[in-house]
Amino acid sequence: GDSVTQMEGPVTLSEEAFLTINCTYTATGYPSLFWYVQYPGEGLQLLLKATKADDKGSNKGFEATYRKETTSFHLEKGSVQVSDSAVYFCALSDQGGSYIPTFGRGTSLIVHP
Amino acid sequence: KAGVTQTPRYLIKTRGQQVTLSCSPISGHRSVSWYQQTPGQGLQFLFEYFSETQRNKGNFPGRFSGRQFSNSRSEMNVSTLELGDSALYLCASSLVGTSGGKETQYFGPGTRLLVL
Numbered sequence: 001g002d003s004v005t006q007m008e009g010p011v012t013l014s015e016e017a018f019l020t021i022n023c024t025y026t027a028t029g030y031p032s033l034f035w036y037v038q039y040p041g042e043g044l045q046l047l048l049k050a051t052k053a054d055d056k057g058s059n060k061g062f063e064a065t066y067r068k069e070t071t072s073f074h075l076e077k078g079s080v081q082v083s084d085s086a087v088y089f090c091a092l093s094d095q096g097g098s099y100i101p102t103f104g105r106g107t108s109l110i111v112h113p
Numbered sequence: 114k115a116g117v118t119q120t121p122r123y124l125i126k127t128r129g130q131q132v133t134l135s136c137s138p139i140s141g142h143r144s145v146s147w148y149q150q151t152p153g154q155g156l157q158f159l160f161e162y163f164s165e166t167q168r169n170k171g172n173f174p175g176r177f178s179g180r181q182f183s184n185s186r187s188e189m190n191v192s193t194l195e196l197g198d199s200a201l202y203l204c205a206s207s208l209v210g211t212s213g214g215k216e217t218q219y220f221g222p223g224t225r226l227l228v229l
Contacts, residue, residue, distance in 0.1 A: 043117070043222045045220065101218070103157075
């Protein structure tokens with residue numbers, strides 16, 4: 001079945017550091033890929049998405065490129081801020097399958113001033 | 114436009130009781146999905162409702178059920194509560210839901226359920 005694997009956290013960075021959170025997936029069909037962010041005490045918010053291979057999703061300085069050849073959708077940001085501290089979830093929806101959305105376990109990001 | 118709202122935000126129950134959670138989707142959204150989030154299992158899909166019909170279901174026991182009303186509001190019910198049901202229950206809405214697979218889901222803040 002479909003699955004999403006994210007790097008273990010927490011990821012701890014200093015403000016203005018470069019961020020990468022790895023995400024790889026397995027899917028039977030042609031998935032769309034998503035990154036969601038969850039701030040403390042809140043639900044998930046869509047951060048960015050990509051619906052086909054080689055698409056790049058971007059939002060608020062975050063980027064991720066849909067790499068079909070490596071089945072990856074790594075999240076990057078050039079310069080993190082303290083306000084980026086949150087839990088980040090990689091997810092997929094498999095358009096060719098029965099569609100039950102699949103989420104990674106989440107990666108906690110802590111940014112220090 | 115108002116976001117997804119969930120009530121109540123916090124709930125404490127004892128084993129064996131039942132609980133009903135409510136979700137109001139964004140206006141115009143017809144699909145409502147429910148998720149359970151726990152530290153051990155992460156985020157797991159419970160079920161999706163569209164136009165008052167359950168369209169998809171995750172791998173949860175029959176104690177977990179739901180329904181959707183004609184105004185798209187949805188309720189989730191858990192009967193005979195167990196300690197392991199303690200979790201954050203998230204609701205998400207979208208325009209047409211799983212039929213497209215590309216659609217964005219908008220999440221509510223969740224209901225935190227504690228079972229004692």
